[in-house]
Amino acid sequence: MLYPILNSARTLIDLSGIWKFKLDDGTGFENKWYEKKLENSLTMAVPASYNDQKESMDIRDHYGYVFYQRELSIPKILQGQRIILRFGAVTHYAKVYLNGELICEHKGGFLPFEVEIQDKVRFDTNLLTVAVDNKVDQSTLPVGSEKDGSMMGGGMPSIPGVTPKKQNNPNFDFFNYSGITRPVKVYSTPMSYIKDATIVPSVDGNDAIVSYTIDTVGEGKVDIEIYSEDGEVVAKAEGKSGTFIIKDVNLWQPLNAYLYTAKVTFCEDSYDQTFGVRTIEVKGIEFLINGKPFYFKGFGKHEDSEFRGRGLDEVLNVKDLSLMKWMGANSFRTSHYPYSEEMMNLCDREGIVVIDETPAVGLHFNIGGAKGPTPVDTFEVIRTHEHHKEVVEDMIARDKNHPCVVMWCIANESDTATNPDSAYNYFKPLYDLAHKCDPQNRPVTIVGIMGASRGDKTLPAMDVICLNRYYGWYVFGGDLEAAKQALNIELSFWQKFGKPLMFTEYGADTVAGIHAATSTMFTEEYQVDYLTANHEVFDRHDFFIGEQVWNFADFQAAQGIVRVDGNKKGIFTRERRPKYAAHYLRSRWTKIPNFGYKTEIKK
Structure with missing residues (x-):
């Protein structure tokens, strides 16, 4: 799908701005709100998540549909042209109405979709309504738990006479920001x-x-x-x-x-x-860019900021890449969904290497709020099979020409070890599909969850082994000597597969401004000691090709007893102020070359 542009042959109309907005009270479709102007509506900025724009718990924690609406005028000069209405992303399910008529639907909150409207639009004033559903469950990507409780919420007791409010129970550790989060545009082309x-x-x-x-x-x-x-x-x-x-x-x-x-x-x-002209190849234990062994330095991150939530913020994108370059970072992973096309274009221009990831996070029903009394076979229960294929196809179709994209990641922290055969049977066709869809045939990976190693058949089948590991935090928290021993044992296990390996997550929650002469967990000093301990082990292994810290910046998460105003593993605060660790990483990464870092170890 081509990104919309303005030139001598094509027009472009940006629909960003203030739209009318209303929460569905359960009667929106029954009373056909999409056929007339919304009554008693609120104002809401587009593009942006709706959750934090108003001081309202009902809006922030809304469960289900909301309605967006605005008037749309099309210049008469476009008569005889092909006219397309395009959405950069609507989270998670969209129904689009023009003058009361349903003209398209789309599932998936992080990729674009469009519909031709030249035969449906009036060349004066039109009523455009978008109904947006934010529900996550075992059929969506990302995945939501269909049990009470969330991954970070600790569960909800069943008490006679108590009726908890309906809410999403995300099986993932980031806030379920929703709405029309990326630009809405109308563009035209000739009929041919x-x-x-x-x-x-x-x-x-x-x-x-x-x-x-x-x-x-x-x-x-x-x-x-x-x-x-x-x-x-x-x-x-x-x-x-x-x-x-x-x-x-x-x-x-x-x-x-x-x-x-x-x-x-x-x-x-x-x-x-x-x-851009560049080559990508996995050869033995090396990841080669333009024929030279590349070392990933960077982050997992999120599209996350105050007020906008997951809404497009091009100023923030420019700032984030500037901070990465200041630190000597060269890469990031689009955890845990494809990022905006605007960010991908910027990475092309700035030379930032990207691992492009689908929104397949939460495919693990044996942890967090999805966990039941006995282990289950996640891939027998999950209902994402067909949608997951669509997402892989659409992500690669959108991003195939970006030189910044060097690898596709088809899922994050899935249950690949509890039932290894069913996991392999689920993911191997997706791995094959990604290779088939990509005309450049880039490497394909999946990110492995903490604790999954022996018995796992999926990770060894990937082109690059990517791991999320938290030795020194979730495991052996506060005991960094034990953490280093455990980490070294695990890396020795993976070495036998003869493939390049990198960490796509490792980190420690750190509250900015908390210090201690003797470092303890949550202090800025401990974050530096934690990273230093991990790096001591990373540098011993020649097949270890990259380190992406979790996370670039603090980000919002669901309410729960484990997170205090969000996830604090950021190297920067949510406002992009550096913690002590940012200066440590800058000192390390500016000394590590982009190419050939492990050459001496290999000798």
Whole structure:
């Protein structure tokens, strides 16, 4: 799916701003609120999560549908054009109505969807209504528990005469921010148009050989011109598929990005697709970018900020990447869902390496609020199979041309060890699907949960082994010598598989401003000691290819007795103020090269 742009062939209308908003009281669909203007509505900014925009517990903790509404005017000059209504993301289920007519539905809260409206729209004033459902359960991604209690909430006792309010019970440790969280846009194309573009670069000596496919609707000729960053034409091609050569190519490198632009022309339509030339390969125990062994330095993070929740904030995106570069970081994982297209475009430009992850978090019914009295086979109970396939396909279709994306992650912390055969049978087809869908055939991984190792058949089947481990926090908390011993034993176990391994999470909750001369848990000093202990072990192993700390910044979580105003594992506060550990990591990471870090160990 192409990102909407404005050019001489295409118009673009941004629907960001203040919309009308109303919580569904259970009668919204029965009384057909979508057919007329909402009564007694509130104001709500779009794009943004709705939860924190108003001082209301009913809004913050709402369970079920809400209604958004605004008037939509389409210029008459667009008559005869193809007109598309596009949503960057609506969390988690959307029903879209135009002038009272249901025109599309979409499941999944972190990927775009669109619908043609030229045959449905009036060329004056239209009523646009979006009904948004935030419920999570065992059929959604991310997953919610269908039992009482949440992962962090401690459960709800059943007491005769007490009726708890209906609420989501997320089987994941971040707040279930909801609403129209990414931009809503209307764009137009000619009726004969460019539908998609796929660009696959390879390197031959000093040159690039780039294959391409242009999907079009209608009859006509395709022409392509390739521009350098200086605006010079460096290659040309004709036809809907083929190859072109870029002489003396400038490679896209981590923290040193170079982007080319393919200007595609078809009939009256045109589209500019940026791309970078770089190679990705897993070879033995190394992860190679442009043929050199790359070392991941960075974070897991969240789309999370005050007031906006998970809503798009381009200022914050720029600031976050600036702070990463200040620290010497070169990468992050889109934990635990695909991030906005705007962030992916920014990472392309800034040279930040990205592990792109689906929203498949919480597929583990033997922990937290989903846990029952006896272990269950998660993959016999879960109802996400088909939706998970759709998400993998849609994520790769959206992000396939981004040079920043070097690996696909199909799930986070799933139950891969309790019933290893059923887990393997669930995930192996998704692994194969990801490889099949990706024209660049990037590596595919899954992130393993703490405690899952022996007996696990899924993680060893991946191209890279990614682990979330908390020795020194959840296990041997406060005893870092024991933590180092346990960590070394575990890494020795994984070494036998002969694959590269990295940590996609390791961290310690740290409350900014709490200090101690003798470090103890939750102090800023302990966070540094914890990280130092982990790094001592990481640096001993030649197959260990990267460290991504959990988390970049403090983030909001569901209410519960384990989290005090959110998860505090951030290296930065939620307001992006550095904790003591930020300066420690800066000192470490600015000394570690992006390439060849473990060369001496391998010798």
